[in-house]
Amino acid sequence: MSHDHIVMGQPNTAQKSLISTVVGFVISIVLTFIAFWLVEKHAMRIDDLYGLVSVLAVIQILVQLFFFLRLNSGMDGAWNIATLIFTVIVILIVVVGSLWIMYNLNYNMVH
Amino acid sequence: MSSQTATHQHGINSISTFGFWIFVLSDFILFATLFTSYVVLSPHTYGSIGVRQTAGLNYVFVQALLMLAACLTYGFGIFSMHRNQKGITQFWLLVTFLFGLGFTLMQWHVFSTLYSAGYTWHDSAFLSIFYTLLAAHWFHVIVGLLWTAIIFIQLFLQPLTTTMKTRLTCLGIFWVFLNIIWVVIFTVVYLMGAI
Numbered sequence: 001m002s003h004d005h006i007v008m009g010q011p012n013t014a015q016k017s018l019i020s021t022v023v024g025f026v027i028s029i030v031l032t033f034i035a036f037w038l039v040e041k042h043a044m045r046i047d048d049l050y051g052l053v054s055v056l057a058v059i060q061i062l063v064q065l066f067f068f069l070r071l072n073s074g075m076d077g078a079w080n081i082a083t084l085i086f087t088v089i090v091i092l093i094v095v096v097g098s099l100w101i102m103y104n105l106n107y108n109m110v111h
Numbered sequence: 112m113s114s115q116t117a118t119h120q121h122g123i124n125s126i127s128t129f130g131f132w133i134f135v136l137s138d139f140i141l142f143a144t145l146f147t148s149y150v151v152l153s154p155h156t157y158g159s160i161g162v163r164q165t166a167g168l169n170y171v172f173v174q175a176l177l178m179l180a181a182c183l184t185y186g187f188g189i190f191s192m193h194r195n196q197k198g199i200t201q202f203w204l205l206v207t208f209l210f211g212l213g214f215t216l217m218q219w220h221v222f223s224t225l226y227s228a229g230y231t232w233h234d235s236a237f238l239s240i241f242y243t244l245l246a247a248h249w250f251h252v253i254v255g256l257l258w259t260a261i262i263f264i265q266l267f268l269q270p271l272t273t274t275m276k277t278r279l280t281c282l283g284i285f286w287v288f289l290n291i292i293w294v295v296i297f298t299v300v301y302l303m304g305a306i
Contacts, residue, residue, distance in 0.1 A: 021186030
């Protein structure tokens with residue numbers, strides 16, 4: 001395969017990464033524009049707007065991780081994904097746990 | 112660990128890039144704690160300004176475009192690196208540097224305008240965490256700029272060796288990291304603040 005012939009293989013993988021970078025860039029621009037446009041126009045109910053803007057941000061993060069960094073490619077693909085999932089779990093515990101505690105404290109102080 | 116597993120098929124040390132990826136993940140956790148603090152503290156403005164008075168949405172949108180453009184041109188640089196075109200790689204590093212510099216100056220303008228108007232981090236819990244979060248990202252961008260400049264100069268002194276390609280790949284991961292943090296900042300701070 002291409003891995004044995006470095007001279008042949010390099011332009012091929014380079015081309016793939018170039019195409020995925022350009023595609024990721026275009027998708028990111030579109031997602032960013034939609035998010036700012038929705039907020040600027042107050043296009044829907046406030047609760048829906050919060051939800052949709054968050055979803056757009058999560059999609060853009062995934063696009064950048066997989067189109068710019070191409071995490072799933074190469075020999076370390078599985079390890080990259082495994083460490084990413086572990087980090088996401090740690091972040092969720094820290095963020096959700098802290099916010100839960102702080103809002104409960106706030107509630108107990110008021111009531 | 113044999114040398115075959117350590118050296119990637121593109122002439123890049125994949126153990127080093129994986130190690131740098133682990134560092135970037137730990138930096139994500141650092142920013143997660145700052146974002147949590149922001150969400151908890153941002154309603155407490157104590158009569159001082161809120162997030163709507165810090166920077167307009169159009170201004171933040173331009174900053175987002177600059178960060179994305181930097182990632183795109185860095186991707187062009189990585190493409191040239193894979194084809195062993197040193198001069199073109201340096202050209203794209205320079206373009207990335209200029210986009211990053213534009214972002215940095217715009218962010219400095221936000222800080223200096225607020226500060227000279229008397230809205231410092233002493234004013235309120237919101238302003239404390241606003242300066243902390245934004246400056247933490249800003250500082251990371253400045254480190255990215257210095258790193259880009261250093262690699263640009265190093266490429267005058269040596270060819271595209273495995274070491275240089277590994278450094279370029281790590282810096283690419285770092286630019287995407289900076290971009291992702293900015294996506295979360297414009298969503299959580301500016302867009303949700305403007306809703």
